[in-house]
Amino acid sequence: MNKGLLSGARALDLTDETGFICGKVLGELGIDVVKVERPGGDASRLIPPFHQDVPGVERSLYWKAFNTGKRGITLDIENPKGAEVFRELVSRVDFVIESFEPGYLQRIGLGYEALRAINPKIVIVSITPFGQKGPYSHYRSSELIAIAMSGVLNNTGDPDRPPVKESLDSGLFHAGVSGALGGVMAYYHSMIAGEGQQVDVSVQEVAASRLTSSILAWDLERVSLARDGHKSQMGPTSTDWFWACKDGHLFWHMLGGAFGAPANQALSDWMDEYLDENPLREVRDWMKFDKAGIAQEQWNRFASAIGPFFLRFTKDEIREQNLKRGTNATVANDPHDLLESEQLRGRGYWTHLDDPVLGDLKFPKYFFQSRDTENFSLTAAPQLGADNEEIYRNELGLTSEQIDELRNAHAI
Amino acid sequence: MPSEPTSQAPSAMGALAGVKVLDFGWAIVGSLTGKFLADHGAEVIRVESASRPDMTRVDRRYSKSSQSSLDDKPWFAHFNTSKHSLSLDLKNPRSRELLDRLIAWADVVNENFTPGTLQRLGLDYDYMKTINPDIIFISGSLFGQTGPLAEEWGIDGTGAAISGRLNLTGWPDRVPVTPSSGIYGDYVVPLMNATAVVAALAHREKTGLGQYMEASMFEVTAQEITPAVLDWQSNGRLAGRTGNRVSNASPHGVFPCAGDDRWCAIAVFSDQDWNDFVAAIGGPDWAADSRFATFEARKANEDELERLVAEWTSPRDPHEVMAYLQERGVRAAAVQGPADIIDNDPQLRERGFLQTVEHSVLGPFGHQMPPFRLSATPAQLRPAPNMGEHNEYICTELLGMSDPEYIELLLEDVFR
Structure with missing residues (x-):
């Protein structure tokens, strides 16, 4: 097998948590991604949870999760000597990934135009909460703030409670993948046409891009879709998507026509084995069942039987019966379930990455599979400044005196 | 700029x-x-x-x-x-x-x-x-x-x-x-x-x-949930749903505003963030209370803290809360609906x-x-x-x- 698709290319990654995922994706494509942190380490090294619940710059499980496959150096790019080294690095790489406040790099003389003067083919991926320009571009933000502004938060949660955020940092993750696509497109263009460019990603806009259904409802019909808890408003009737079982939750959604018929029949048959009164029997021919035409009353009758029915079973039983019967009921996995998943294990999704602090933990190995190249995370996230020696001495060819000088000037 | x-x-x-x-x-x-x-x-x-x-x-x-x-x-x-x-x-x-x-x-x-x-x-x-x-x-x-x-x-x-x-x-x-x-x-x-x-x-x-x-x-x-997968392996903890709360910020949530189903989001991480937030809302007496003096204390009294923040946000318009707090260096946002993002958001329009x-x-x-x-x-x-x-x-x-x-x-x- 060959190394990743883009092996040979190089990137400098100056992001905080707003942009971690972009560099992680590029690293798995085989790009040599070097994380550039200020001396002492980035603040994002202190994001919980921590290994064995003990805080420390080498112990953030969040940081470790999203910086696999990267090397790491420390460099103060605000320091004149540090900036000089940074310029030298920029002349040697294909990508710079950053998530600073818009205008910051320009203020310290390292904006896009300055970097382009050093390296005309450079691709700069800038991932920020609101984008490079515009009235909110200097607003302070976080996952919650950007998602609130995107419209996604308003659409999430139970109607009788405030809107509620999605798991962990869904918006930042999505923005990172978006930055990776923009970056790789720009890299391809620079390969063909010899010119670099800046990729501008806004977390707010990336999240808003998911809202096709509420955008269309408002733009075309002036209807404002409201958050509907664990239900889904796909037509006039609100139908449940998520249910409780004995030891967790699951997804089961009734679909109409040929698409939904086998699963609807399978669930109805399964319910028949336990219930004297099974309202799903009201439907004689599931192939002809029009989901869009179901009345709320009928759905409520269905739900009042389906809900208690699922509560009879454990997650394992729901999984087993789905495979046996084709009910299409899908358990809401927890991390333990993911590590035990036969599907993921069978495909080699988990890999052991040896980390000097964490020891031997399992990490996801890839975003996608290929038959002919290995696009994998192969190393644990870097220790603070782990590759200073290798990069400054062996790659840039600095002497011990020069390195000491940088160290004395607090540049590295 | x-x-x-x-x-x-x-x-x-x-x-x-x-x-x-x-x-x-x-x-x-x-x-x-x-x-x-x-x-x-x-x-x-x-x-x-x-x-x-x-x-x-x-x-x-x-x-x-x-x-x-x-x-x-x-x-x-x-x-x-x-x-x-x-x-x-x-x-x-x-x-x-x-x-x-x-x-x-x-x-x-x-x-x-x-x-x-x-x-x-x-x-x-x-x-x-x-x-x-x-x-x-x-x-x-x-x-x-x-x-x-x-x-x-x-x-x-x-x-x-x-x-x-x-x-x-x-x-x-x-x-x-x-x-x-x-x-x-x-x-x-x-x-x-x-x-x-x-x-x-x-x-x-x-x-x-x-x-x-x-x-x-x-x-x-x-x-996306790799941190939770590592948390399970390292700490034996199966993270659950926490609403809008996160472990490294407080207050961190969605608060009611004036109007029908209108909300704002506020996120306060560090002690400096907390001081900025307290100053921005006019330094109310309750903010000086020992129940909120440290991050650990704010976490321990989060229900009460959120109730007090909601009192401050409730009579205000969500976009006014955002502009007012952001001007004072506080992470804050209006929880925007479809009309906001399509008709009225100057940032998305500029993009x-x-x-x-x-x-x-x-x-x-x-x-x-x-x-x-x-x-x-x-x-x-x-x-x-x-x-x-x-x-x-x-x-x-x-x-x-x-x-x-x-x-x-x-x-x-x-x-x-």
Whole structure:
């Protein structure tokens, strides 16, 4: 097998948590991604949870999760000597990934135009909460703030409670993948046409891009879709998507026509084995069942039987019966379930990455599979400044005196 | 401060000008994968069929959409900008010669049928490779092309459940939720698939080699909860739903504002953030209370803290809260609804989040841009095609068929 698709290319990654995922994706494509942190380490090294619940710059499980496959150096790019080294690095790489406040790099003389003067083919991926320009571009933000502004938060949660955020940092993750696509497109263009460019990603806009259904409802019909808890408003009737079982939750959604018929029949048959009164029997021919035409009353009758029915079973039983019967009921996995998943294990999704602090933990190995190249995370996230020696001495060819000088000037 | 002006003039050609894509993608994941390539200049031929139309060609939630037409659906229009449409009956044996020529023509094939479907049609990667040895092939699926669950099917909610994301979204005492609008995997996975395709194009440029690639919603989106997977392994803790609370900030939540179902979001991480927040809201007496003096104390008294913050936000307009607190260095936002983001958000408007495209049946309306901006080769949106709109162009101009050849295929009922 060959190394990743883009092996040979190089990137400098100056992001905080707003942009971690972009560099992680590029690293798995085989790009040599070097994380550039200020001396002492980035603040994002202190994001919980921590290994064995003990805080420390080498112990953030969040940081470790999203910086696999990267090397790491420390460099103060605000320091004149540090900036000089940074310029030298920029002349040697294909990508710079950053998530600073818009205008910051320009203020310290390292904006896009300055970097382009050093390296005309450079691709700069800038991932920020609101984008490079515009009235909110200097607003302070976080996952919650950007998602609130995107419209996604308003659409999430139970109607009788405030809107509620999605798991962990869904918006930042999505923005990172978006930055990776923009970056790789720009890299391809620079390969063909010899010119670099800046990729501008806004977390707010990336999240808003998911809202096709509420955008269309408002733009075309002036209807404002409201958050509907664990239900889904796909037509006039609100139908449940998520249910409780004995030891967790699951997804089961009734679909109409040929698409939904086998699963609807399978669930109805399964319910028949336990219930004297099974309202799903009201439907004689599931192939002809029009989901869009179901009345709320009928759905409520269905739900009042389906809900208690699922509560009879454990997650394992729901999984087993789905495979046996084709009910299409899908358990809401927890991390333990993911590590035990036969599907993921069978495909080699988990890999052991040896980390000097964490020891031997399992990490996801890839975003996608290929038959002919290995696009994998192969190393644990870097220790603070782990590759200073290798990069400054062996790659840039600095002497011990020069390195000491940088160290004395607090540049590295 | 505005960012620096760039001396670089944008190019009329997209970043992917000259790239040829044979697009069997459908529903959302497949359609968006092709769209991201098409909007950046690739020539994308969407292969579809009126006898088994895409679900977004028959969706009738909007008043402009009829039962009798396949060409008046806004969803399809959003997901298929800048593509050509070839309507083709894959089960008609005469369709094969046309497909073979298109496989030879293409640089890239995109598909997301249920695993095994193309193989049954005799159109899988191994076959295509015999015609076009350096073809780049991407498959999208829910679970992956291999493994015990490969042929299980599902939708975005299935993806939320299997990935572990669902279990972490919502309130601790309630059934978990996903956004009512704003599904996730269906939008993230196509970005990943298109990334793989463009990386493979660059790889081919260097090595001359094609590539077979496949991504699953399960595996792409499970990456998002890796910190929780490590937390389980390292600390034996199975993270649960926490509403809007996070362990390194307080207050961190959504608070009521004036108006019907109006809210704002406020996030206070460090002690400095806390001091800024307290100063911004006028240093009320309660903020000096020992119950809130340290981060640990604020965490321990979070219910009460949130109640007091809500008292401050309740009479205020969400956008006023945002502007007022942001001016004072506090992370704050209005929780925006559809009207806010489409009609009134100056930031999204400045970015050109929606671009007006003139659709041949639906008329002009706002279409979604790909969610990133390239400074030198910006995306350009052309209207989505009607069913089979480009049959003749593809056969005669692209593939160079003679008129009699094309008419013969027409008479054989290949285009349906």
